[in-house]
Amino acid sequence: MSAIVNVRDVHKKFGENEVLRGVSFEIERGQVVAIIGQSGSGKSTALRCMDHLETINSGSISVCGHELGTGTVNLRELRKDVGIVFQSYNLFPHLTVRQNIMLALKHVRKLTREECNRKAQYVLEKVGLAEKADSYPEQLSGGQQQRVAIARSLAMEPKVMLFDEVTSALDPQLTGEVLRVIEDLAKGGMTMVLVTHEMSFARRIADKVIYMYQGMVWETGGPEILTNPQTRELQQFIGTGL
Amino acid sequence: MQYDFNFAGLLPYWHTFLEGALLTLELTLASTVFGLAIGIFCSIGSRSRYRWVNRACAVYVETIRNTPFLVQIFIFYFGLSSIGLQMPAAVAAVIAMVINVGAYSSEIIRAGMDAIPKGQIEAAECLGLSRPRIYLHVIMLPAFEKVYPAITSQFILMMLMSSITSQISTEELTAVANNVQSETFLSLESYIVVAALYLLLAVVLRLLFWLTEQLLFRRKRVIAQAQRRSAAMGNAAARKRNAVSRKLPAVTIRG
């Protein structure tokens, strides 16, 4: 299996509510995949399952060689290989930007203080926020905080990065700076999965687009399915511009 | 070191323990009723426009909250009797408890009233309701419903505090333990039994408060809850039907 992510016939229920009804797809190394769909289609849940934030009821998920089935998972090793950026950034408010990035480097990757500092400096420069290293999250704008969140994940050198609607909570003028950073990462060859509402952005950077509908993979293909949707539901979805 | 617990030695005193427990319960219920009244008056007073009224309430509340209950009952019982005002210990106990729990209740109710959104008051005013009516229906009753758990917890705490009145010879449960253990020398057993009885009394009180709550507030809430439940069941049934025919669901599924 050359695929770095392999999702096979995954089912997931929340109580009585079946949110994922047999989801299957593959992601190759270096691919940028956009998952789109209405609220409630299961796209965020599918993403969260890939970092074991949600457990699945049946089927299997294989990420970077880790098997995320219904058995036990070595979460620590999984999370070294998978990074995730959340819609609400979730920066640690009691730490500075630099400390936010260095925390996991020190305690999970067990780097020395100089190594942590160097890495933090590197990723902050990559997202364009080197001068904010000693600020606290509350002093930054939403877009800046989200870029710090990306830097924090990136510093751990994951093999796959997941983005859960990372621009949905931002004001329109702030989304641009975040999308630019994501595009840079994509160009650099990072394997990425984005759950997003930004259609034009997905069209531009995605190698593969997955459209989810009512908990199933409804239509999938290259970015051309966004300009030329085959199924009626995707046509409606694109048409409404959601 | 071995110690042989002798709970059987306390059996002949079961009647005394029961009487003590009953007095504790009576003290608590009496101070609940009057303490609540004072709490309501004082909470309204502390929000008053007249400075001397809300100052007076603030002084009352802060004094009670920053001094120990034991000292309060000493001032009350011994202090008042020294200037000629004699009264039975149980009466002094109730009055002291009322004054104490009134201060704490006032703070709780006031916090509840302060939390009522201004928008609701404005809406009521725009409907032309008079000020007293707004105070009652928009501020006080909803506030009381919201702080009911906090207030009933306070009353249960007051029941535990009633043990302190044993120090002015009120024959409530702790005083009974003192008396029994001085007669039988079964100190540890007496106090353990009494501790268990306090736990039991708390259960009884919680039950009483729960029943009162059912009577006072729940009627409307139960109806609303039942309506919500039947609506949800109807939706779930509709969803199962639609999933087969691949139509859009009636309710959006959490994604």
Add this chain to the structure above:
Amino acid sequence: MDSFSSVQLMYLLKGVGWTLVLSLISFALGSVAGFAVMLARVSVHKPVRVITSAYIQVIQGIPLLVLLFIVYFGVGIFGINVAPLVASAIALMVHVSAFLGEIWRGSVQAIEKTQWEASECLGLSRWQSLILVIIPQALRMSLPPSVGYLVQVIKLTSLASVVGFVELTRAGQIINNSLFQPFLVFVLVGAFYFVLCYPLSLWSRAMERKLNVGNR
């Protein structure tokens, strides 16, 4: 019958000193025990959580005076003649551990689930997340109610008078037994408690206001 003079005042001030000593000892010991209680309450093992919950329910459900007697007589049966200060400190420590433990548990549980997710997704273990991310934030949040509870502890030390420890209230009783001026003596005693407690109450409330303003 003597009259109230500086001798009595000095005696009361000595009582104030002992009140402070007992308060601080009890609060310190109770904090350590309360921290353990809090950790047990958020443990991943259900039996630990259940036992701790039962402990809290029992301690919070009996009067401190009864707990004090149980400790005092309980320790006494082992033959050790326990000093009133020690018995009071132990009883208060147990009492405080249950209440502070719950206050701190509330603060820890108030930290949003998303902070847990963020730190665990960076690979931090549950323990590391708790110590490095959750507790520092919970500490800030728990400061106002903890200081408020310190006020309660100072008031509770008055019960140590019942087992004979000469703190402020007992000092007042002793003076009153020779002077027979209960109103004067106990109002003065109350005033001393007020001077100790009121500034702390104000501080606790000021901290709470600042915390609410500082939050997003």
